[in-house]
Amino acid sequence: MTNHELANTFRLIADLLDIQGEVIYVTLAYRKVADSLETLGRDIADVWREGKLREVPGVGKAIAEKMDELLRTGQLGFLERLQAEVPATLAELLRVPDLGPKKIALFWRSLGITTLAQLEAAARGGQLRSLAGMGAKSEAKILAGLESLRRRSGRTPLGMAYPVGVQMLIGLRTVPGVVDAALAGSLRRMKATVGDLDLLAAAADSAAVMQAFVSQPGVARILGQGNTKSSVEFVNGLRAQLWAHPPARFGTALQYATGSKEHNVRLRQLALDRGLSLSDQALTAADGREILCANEEEVYAALGLPWIAPELRGDRGEIQAALAGRLPRLITPGQRRAELHSHSTWSDGRASIREMALAARAHGLQVLAVTDHSGGLGITGGLKVEDIARQRAEIDAVQQEVGDSLRLLQGAEVEIRADGSLDYSDEVLAQFDIVVASLHTSLRQPRDQVTARLLNAVRNPHVDIIGHPTGRLIPDREGADLDMDAILAAAAQSGVALEINANPSRLDLDDIAARRAIGMGIRLAINTDAHDPEHLAQELFGIATARRAWVEPQHVINTWPPDALLAWLRSRA
Incomplete structure (x- = not known):
């Protein structure tokens, strides 16, 4: 079994235990092991043969025994017994947005629903609304979730595919006889999601490069090997293909x-x-x-x-x-001077303000806005109103340490509540140097309702940037069903900037909406939404999305000289 197959097995166990009602720490243990397997970087079979399963993060004695059984026999008695109690097809229902294990268990035990098709039939037939905690709106929400699920592509997020592709590219360029090598396909075009990883090599003799390609670490299966094209599947489930051509035809x-x-x-x-x-x-x-x-x-x-x-x-x-000689002069990595959306340990960040500031300076930035979550987004802890002054004092202390090398701004990522109000009052918002307003919750509200929420933030004079406007998470969550025409028109009128969030799980705005925005004269902000110093490097993905949108540097407020950026922020106060 490959790492990917083993990880999927443990995720299936976790899903079925969730539906059965197992305590959360047990299911989390299985999910942690699945995540470890996906990112292990080694074939789990090699680790098993070395007797080192317990060295894999999250693997204890019980899980190691299950891994051993799976790798020895390809089967697992524990899973077979679990599937005899909980139908395996119920795990598919967990893919429906906003449908959790308790509701799935209710549908199964009350109506015998075990498949997506049965769930849809029951919802369309009005059978769910009579169950405890359900109603017509809940039923409609499930149908909308099923439609959303059908639209998912099953493709690999750019943030996962790109590092793998680059690593393969580095390896190919070291093979004797390779004159040049490059990424290709949707990966080179930097789409938000990609299918297989496509690579090309220029070599007079392709035999050596093809052998190196199929022999690289992490390959689970060779799907094909020839003189012109070879294909492989990695232990994490990714597939890649390489074409080799003579240098003159590259x-x-x-x-x-x-x-x-x-x-x-x-x-x-x-x-x-x-x-x-x-x-x-x-x-x-x-x-x-x-x-x-x-x-x-x-x-x-x-x-x-x-x-x-x-x-x-x-x-x-x-x-x-x-x-016509009118191609845009596209924005390039390194042209951003400011990071205007970042988090620290004052909310859900993993680094202090000082650590974030030093990392931003090392990254070549001239401005860093610390925009911790407002207090109302409960899952993040959030910055309480009574702590704003203390955070300001800490920012001032760090500012004194870094001097003129970096300008620090105190900001907030303020939650747009389900009723459309903002998490801080206008009086509190006025205290910040910069305000990012974002949707995180209640994204499945009807189109008119969720659009009205965002419009309230767009029109608030204290809001400077709308963060990740649709709230999507690639590949698991579609964005809110916004009336983008209305949002763009209001942004053009109010002068607020719209964010291209560079986190590869977001890339939101997407390139289609971003291109429309610059055509209407709307300013953009490209931010990493960094929760860790390492996240600042994700700028690359936001820049790529902007390039797909024909964005030039002057369209992006992060590229402006610090004095011009600060003057713009003061003009909005």
Whole structure:
């Protein structure tokens, strides 16, 4: 069994125990082990053979015995007995947004519901509303959750795929004979989620690079191995494929493999208009003469175009803009001067204000806003009103230590409550240097209601930034069903900035809404929402989302000189 398969087994156990009503610390133990397996970095079978299962984080004697049984036999008596008591298909119901184990147990024991299809049929037939704690609204919410579940893609979040792809790329470039290597596909275009990981290598002799690819650490299965293409599956379930091409043909191969499909169709038509055909091998003239391109710039130049950044390749007007000389000068990593959404130990952050400040300075930032959660978001602890002055004193002390190298701002990420009010009064909000307002709860409210909540925050003169506007979490939670037309119109009128949250679990605003925003003159903020100094490096994912939205540096308030940023904040006070 691979790490991924073993992790899924322990997650299934945890899910079924949850539905059965087991105490929380037992189910958490299984989930912790599943998470450890996914991030182990080694094949669990090797660890097992070395007799070191107990060294895996979270693995105690009982779980080690279960792992041993699974790895020896491929079966687990404990799980078989559990499935005899609780149908395994009930675990699928936990994927429905906002549906927990207690409700699932109620539906199962009262109505015999064990599958998603049975749940939907019961909800549409009005059978759920008569149960304890249910009603017509609850039933409608479940149907909406089932629709949401159908829309999920099953793709890998960018934040998980990208580091793996980069590590593979580093390895490929060290293989003797490899002249160049690159990421491709949706990973190179930096989409929020990706399918398989696509890579290309330029090598005169592909045998060595293909062997290195299929032999890299963490490979659980070789799905295919040839001279031109090889495919593997890793122990964590990710799949990757590598193409190898002669160096002289690498440019056309990379352009083709990067996509998107729609961009490539448009580009091939442009080639035909110029009497050429374009494939992954070469540009070919009508007389059969091949034009070989060792890099992408040569491909685009042969078609009368400047090079087009991968993030723009979606057939959303980029080729027309290139022909007209109007491609955007996209924002790049390192152009942000300010982090305007971060957390410390005053709420749910894992580092002190001083530690966050020193990390921000080391990251090259000139401004750091400490925006701890307001007190009403109970799961975070939150900054109480009576503690604001004490936090200000701590910020001032750290400011004195760092001097002019970094400007610290006291801010807050204030919760937009279910009734649309903000968690702090206007008098309290006025005390902060900067205010980020965000939705975290009651995201499944009807469209009009949840939109009205966000509009209240957009129009509040004390709010400077709307944080992660839809509240989505990739891949597990869809964002709120907002009327984005209304939100953008109000933001344009109020002058509030909308955030592209760089946390790869959010990437919210998405690139579609962000591009509409800059077209309306709305300012954007790219923030990492850092809860730990290491999170500041996630800037990369927010920048990538902004590039997909055709965003230039001047559109983003974090790129402004500190004096200009502070003047803008004062003008909103």
